[in-house]
Amino acid sequence: MLASDVSAIGHRPLGRSGLSAGSIGLGCWAIGGFFTLDGKADGWGEVDDEQSIRAIHVGLDMGASLIDTADAYGAGHSEEVIGRALKGRRGEAIVATKFGYTYDRAKRALIGTDVSPSYIEQACTASLQRLGTGHIDLYQIHVGELSHDQADAAGETLEKLAETGAIRFWGWSTDNAAGAKRMVKFPHFVAVQQELNVFTNGPDMLAMCESTDLASLNRSPLAMGFLTGKFNPDTRLPDDDVRAAGHSWVRFFEDGRPRADYLRRLEELRELLQTGGRTLAQGALGWLLARSPSTFPIPGFKSEAQVRENLAAMQLGPLPAAIMAEIDALLRSGPTGVDRPAGGR
Numbered sequence: 001m002l003a004s005d006v007s008a009i010g011h012r013p014l015g016r017s018g019l020s021a022g023s024i025g026l027g028c029w030a031i032g033g034f035f036t037l038d039g040k041a042d043g044w045g046e047v048d049d050e051q052s053i054r055a056i057h058v059g060l061d062m063g064a065s066l067i068d069t070a071d072a073y074g075a076g077h078s079e080e081v082i083g084r085a086l087k088g089r090r091g092e093a094i095v096a097t098k099f100g101y102t103y104d105r106a107k108r109a110l111i112g113t114d115v116s117p118s119y120i121e122q123a124c125t126a127s128l129q130r131l132g133t134g135h136i137d138l139y140q141i142h143v144g145e146l147s148h149d150q151a152d153a154a155g156e157t158l159e160k161l162a163e164t165g166a167i168r169f170w171g172w173s174t175d176n177a178a179g180a181k182r183m184v185k186f187p188h189f190v191a192v193q194q195e196l197n198v199f200t201n202g203p204d205m206l207a208m209c210e211s212t213d214l215a216s217l218n219r220s221p222l223a224m225g226f227l228t229g230k231f232n233p234d235t236r237l238p239d240d241d242v243r244a245a246g247h248s249w250v251r252f253f254e255d256g257r258p259r260a261d262y263l264r265r266l267e268e269l270r271e272l273l274q275t276g277g278r279t280l281a282q283g284a285l286g287w288l289l290a291r292s293p294s295t296f297p298i299p300g301f302k303s304e305a306q307v308r309e310n311l312a313a314m315q316l317g318p319l320p321a322a323i324m325a326e327i328d329a330l331l332r333s334g335p336t337g338v339d340r341p342a343g344g345r
Contacts (some may be wrong), residue, residue: 012215012296013215014066014169014190015190015294016212017138017168017169017190017191019094019137019168019169021065022064023296024285024289024296024299024310024311024313024314025064025065025067025096025217025296026056026064026298027068027298028067029044029069030043030047031049031077031082032069032073032074032078033046033074033077033078034240035073035075035077035103035110036108036110037110037247038110039109041240041245042072042110043073044241044242045240045241045302051304052081052302053084053085054304055301055306055307056081057089059301059307060093062312063314064307064311065093066094066096066217066298067094068193068217069082069097069098070098070099070140071123071126072098072100072103072142074108075103075105075108075110076105076126079097079127079130080131082095082131083131083132084132086131094137095138096136096138096140096191096217097127097140098139098142098193099115099120099123099124099141099142100113100114100115100123100142101143115146115150115154116153117153117156117157120154120161121157121161124161124166124167125166128166135165135166135168136166136167138191139161139167139171140173141154141171141173144173144175144176145179151179151183155185158188159187159188167188169189169190169191170188170191171193171214171217172191172192173194173217173219174192175195177204177208180205181208181212184212184214189214190215191214191215192208192214192215192216192217193216193217194216194217194218195220196216196219196220196221196297197223197284197287198269198287199223200220201331206291206294216292216295216296218296218298221298222281222300223284224252225243226252226253226258227266227273227284229270229279229280232258232263233257233258235257235258237257243256265330266280269327269330272326273287273319275320275323279309281313282309282310282313282316283319285297285310285313286313286317286319287319289317289318289319290319290321290324
């Protein structure tokens with residue numbers, strides 16, 4: 001199903017929540033700064049908190065009401081920056097954050113996972129304090145795979161938090177469509193966060209979201225920056241960048257370099273993505289807007305310029321149906337194909 005008939009300017013319904021949000025949001029992983037996972041860098045290099053705050057303000061001014069983060073990003077630092085940015089502007093934002101990774105704040109290191117009821121309540125309280133808010137609009141499970149018992153216990157706890165007003169709604173960052181569908185039985189479950197971009201399709205999850213009226217928040221909408229077109233075969237990312245850290249789930253980069261097969265595929269897609277005067281990034285976001293009426297791309301940023309470019313894609317709108325068909329034909333051909341998502345990052 002294409003979404004070319006959905007208005008790109010303004011808002012889309014956020015699943016069955018009754019809320020609506022700008023069709024492109026702000027992904028706040030990068031503004032968390034340095035932190036580690038499994039002893040490897042899991043951030044995006046150095047950040048300037050004041051610039052991050054200015055960029056969030058630009059985003060709000062341009063209609064990006066959905067702000068997505070996690071307590072894991074910078075071991076709480078991203079949430080603190082968002083809390084500062086939203087002082088006096090909280091009513092303009094739908095704040096989405098996540099829980100499930102445990103961390104050592106002093107070392108800025110992720111050290112494990114926990115989705116037990118007692119930990120969820122503890123994590124929620126800590127996130128509320130860092131965000132400087134009385135409620136979280138969308139509270140998401142960050143751990144991508146759970147047993148049925150773990151998922152049900154988490155769901156019951158999150159429903160209680162919704163009833164007390166600590167959160168309004170909740171979701172799950174996962175690429176497991178069958179697991180996510182089990183959660184629809186909980187009335188405040190309204191969204192899934194899936195990896196989705198031109199290189200990584202997720203038709204089963206999208207179909208499930210459409211059939212059950214869930215929002216699909218799209219992490220890695222620009223394939224970890226690959227779809228901006230700023231990389232070439234000579235690019236080497238610094239060691240403090242997650243894309244150079246050696247994590248097995250980083251698929252578009254290898255040893256800090258963009259993979260040659262994806263560079264070739266991007267060149268094949270370049271002209272189509274730049275339809276209508278779009279930049280590559282805007283075309284990639286337009287692909288997501290056209291992919292389904294349920295989608296909300298949440299591209300990351302480290303500067304005001306990146307926010308301006310990304311959010312201009314709302315004005316340019318979804319890619320036309322004919323262009324979507326041509327892109328689909330290209331992606332189905334050749335050795336690269338389309339990767340399937342693998343985790344809940």
